Every structure is written in structure tokens, then in C-alpha cells.
Amino acid sequence: MIYSLLRRALFALDAEKAHGIALSSLSFLHTCGLSGLVADRLIRDPVSVMGLTFPNRVGLAAGLDKNGAHIDALAALGFGHIEVGTVTPRPQPGNPRPRLFRLPEAQAIINRMGFNNLGVDALLRNVGLAEFPKKGGILGINIGKNADTPIEKAADDYVLCLQKVYAAASYVTLNISSPNTKNLRDLQQEAALDDLLARIKAEQTVLAEQQGRYVPLALKIAPDLDDTQITAIADAVRRHRMDGVIATNTTLSRVGVEKLPHGDEAGGLSGAPEFRLSTTALGKLAHALHNEVPLIGVGGIMKGEDARAKIAAGASLIQIYTGFIYHGPKLVHEVAASVTGVRSQVTGGAGADAPD
Numbered sequence: 001m002i003y004s005l006l007r008r009a010l011f012a013l014d015a016e017k018a019h020g021i022a023l024s025s026l027s028f029l030h031t032c033g034l035s036g037l038v039a040d041r042l043i044r045d046p047v048s049v050m051g052l053t054f055p056n057r058v059g060l061a062a063g064l065d066k067n068g069a070h071i072d073a074l075a076a077l078g079f080g081h082i083e084v085g086t087v088t089p090r091p092q093p094g095n096p097r098p099r100l101f102r103l104p105e106a107q108a109i110i111n112r113m114g115f116n117n118l119g120v121d122a123l124l125r126n127v128g129l130a131e132f133p134k135k136g137g138i139l140g141i142n143i144g145k146n147a148d149t150p151i152e153k154a155a156d157d158y159v160l161c162l163q164k165v166y167a168a169a170s171y172v173t174l175n176i177s178s179p180n181t182k183n184l185r186d187l188q189q190e191a192a193l194d195d196l197l198a199r200i201k202a203e204q205t206v207l208a209e210q211q212g213r214y215v216p217l218a219l220k221i222a223p224d225l226d227d228t229q230i231t232a233i234a235d236a237v238r239r240h241r242m243d244g245v246i247a248t249n250t251t252l253s254r255v256g257v258e259k260l261p262h263g264d265e266a267g268g269l270s271g272a273p274e275f276r277l278s279t280t281a282l283g284k285l286a287h288a289l290h291n292e293v294p295l296i297g298v299g300g301i302m303k304g305e306d307a308r309a310k311i312a313a314g315a316s317l318i319q320i321y322t323g324f325i326y327h328g329p330k331l332v333h334e335v336a337a338s339v340t341g342v343r344s345q346v347t348g349g350a351g352a353d354a355p356d
């Protein structure tokens with residue numbers, strides 16, 4: 001009820017401005033001890049994935065809290081995990097505004113933010129101030145490359161971010177699938193991916209040894225991949241013993257929004273129109289991985305039934321973003337409840353001791 005009133009006010013504003021106001025308001029309510037006004041209790045349905053125990057299956061997808069400035073307020077809404085970022089080594093402004101567009105008729109968003117963020121050091125300062133990770137909450141940190149780093153040097157940016165965030169993260173996601181950083185998706189191609197994963201896994205081994213803690217690594221992929229590409233990615237993921245795959249990022253497809261206002265804006269499309277494409281990619285990946293590597297399903301989850309479909313397609317965990325913008329905190333509870341007790345086929349990871 002409160003969110004539907006708030007949403008009406010927010011949706012009257014410019015999308016990016018509304019986004020900032022909503023996050024600041026959430027943090028304000030949280031600081032005043034009033035999160036209960038908008039949040040339901042945390043649903044407990046513990047599940048072991050990538051060697052970590054998640055309190056439930058629903059997480060916040062990357063991109064909403066790019067700098068980790070609202071972790072506690074978001075965690076109070078009942079998410080079982082929070083993924084912050086994408087963060088890059090150095091701060092960068094992202095693309096010129098406007099760069100975020102709502103398509104309410106389709107329950108969708110198109111964005112071309114371009115990894116606007118304050119840089120990895122600022123993110124780490126924010127993470128250090130948050131209570132959630134200190135209390136054992138599961139915090140994913142999603143890393144990327146700066147826009148002005150040549151693509152041939154991309155691995156340097158990922159390695160540097162990994163070194164910096166390793167001690168603070170429950171798991172780390174390599175985002176190689178944003179459509180808004182030039183050539184980033186080329187890292188999904190066989191040779192480039194092989195090089196990147198070899199370097200990053202070697203670094204993970206060193207860090208795990210130095211710090212006495214194994215932090216799982218997930219790869220976040222695009223939905224716009226053909227079968228050959230999916231098979232090649234699955235092979236690389238298995239060969240390099242990646243701990244998980246997040247499927248998927250936003251899509252370049254415009255199916256379902258072609259004729260709508262803003263439907264032809266450049267950027268990545270998310271929300272309801274992405275659901276089918278994203279879930280199909282998830283299912284194909286699960287098949288190609290022979291259910292040996294856990295998957296996190298994201299893309300177009302707008303209701304409980306969508307989340308169940310992601311689990312049925314092979315996901316062990318799910319994440320939401322656009323659905324959260326349209327339906328607010330009640331979707332977290334609805335989705336967590338709808339997948340409670342639903343078991344997927346695979347929950348382990350390369351570093352997992354005892355997958356359930």
C-alpha cells in the first residue's frame with residue numbers, strides 16, 4: 001500500500017532521479033528503525049550454493065546499489081543476498097543522461113548507465129560501514145572494467161578489483177555482459193574468456209591461500225547468445241572451475257516493446273519482456289553444464305510464478321531488479337515464499353565442501 005502510493009509519486013519524476021530518491025528514502029527509513037513500514041519479515045529457507053549458506057533464494061541483482069551505499073536498508077527488505085556494483089577500478093561518470101527509461105506498459109526498463117560508479121575504493125569504504133556483512137549477510141560484489149581500459153587489458157581491471165574486494169565479499173561476480181560498455185560482451189568469446197578466467201582463477205588461488213578463505217566466483221552472462229556460444233561458455237566455466245553463473249544481464253532485443261514510448265532507446269532491456277529470452281538462455285546453460293555448476297536466474301521476474309520457472313529451468317538462486325522497481329518490497333517476500341522448499345538440481349560449487 002505504502003509502496004503503491006510512493007510509486008505513483010516516484011514514477012512522475014525522471015527515472016534516474018526517482019531511483020536516487022527511493023534509495024535515499026529507504027536508507028532514511030532504515031536509519032530511523034522504520035524499515036518495517038515497507039518490509040515483510042525475512043523468509044528463512046536456507047540453501048547451500050557455491051559453498052555458502054543463503055538464508056533464502058532471493059537476492060537483489062547488481063546495478064541498483066552500485067556503490068554499496070544502501071546495503072543495510074536493502075537487506076532489511078528480506079533479500080537473502082545483496083549484490084552490489086558493478087564497480088570498476090577507478091571512478092567513472094557513466095554515459096550522458098538521460099540513460100534510464102521506464103516502459104510501464106511493458107513493465108520494463110531500458111538503461112544505458114555505463115557503469116557509473118565511485119570506484120572500488122569508495123565501494124569498499126561503504127561496505128566497511130555496513131552492518132549486514134558483519135552479521136554474516138551474504139554480499140556479492142560485482143566487478144567490471146573501466147570504459148577507457150582497452151578491451152585487451154580488461155583482465156587487469158578484473159584482477160585488480162578482485163584483489164581489492166576479495167576480503168570484503170561473500171562471492172564475486174565477473175560482469176562481462178553489460179551492453180553499455182563498448183566491446184565488453186566480446187569477453188564472452190571463447191579465446192578472450194579463456195584468458196580472463198585463467199587469470200582470475202589463478203588470482204583467486206593466490207588470494208585464497210593468502211587470506212585463508214575461499215571466495216567463490218560467478219560469471220554473469222548475456223541472454224543474447226546463440227547455442228554455440230552457450231556451449232562454449234559452459235565448457236570454459238567447467239574447465240576453469242567457476243563456482244557459479246548468473247544468467248542473465250539485460251538484452252539487446254526489443255521484442256515486446258518495439259512500438260512503445262522509449263522502446264527504441266539504446267541500451268539493455270530488462271523486466272517482463274526479457275523473461276522468456278533470459279529463462280531460455282538459463283535452461284540451455286543448465287543443460288550444457290550438465291547441472292554441475294550452480295546457476296543464479298535473473299531477468300524478468302515480476303511474480304512468484306516467474307521465480308518458480310527460473311528454478312525449474314535450473315536456477316539454485318534467483319535475483320530481481322526491474323520487478324522490484326515496479327512492485328516494491330512486497331515482491332521480495334512474494335518471490336521468496338513462492339520458491340520456499342522448491343529444490344533445484346545443483347547447489348554446489350568448485351569450493352563447496354558439501355553441496356546439498
Ligand SMILES: Cc1cc2nc3c(=O)[nH]c(=O)nc-3n(C[C@H](O)[C@H](O)[C@H](O)COP(=O)(O)O)c2cc1C
Pocket residue numbers: 061062063064066085086100109111113115142175178220248249250269270271272274298299300301319320321322323
Ligand atoms: C538500471 C539498471 C542498471 C543495471 N546495472 C547493472 C550493473 O551495473 N551490473 C550488472 O551486472 N547488471 C546490471 N543490471 C542488470 C540487472 O542486474 C539484471 O541482470 C537485469 O536487469 C535483468 O533482471 P530484471 O529483469 O529483474 O531487471 C542493471 C539493470 C538495470 C535495470
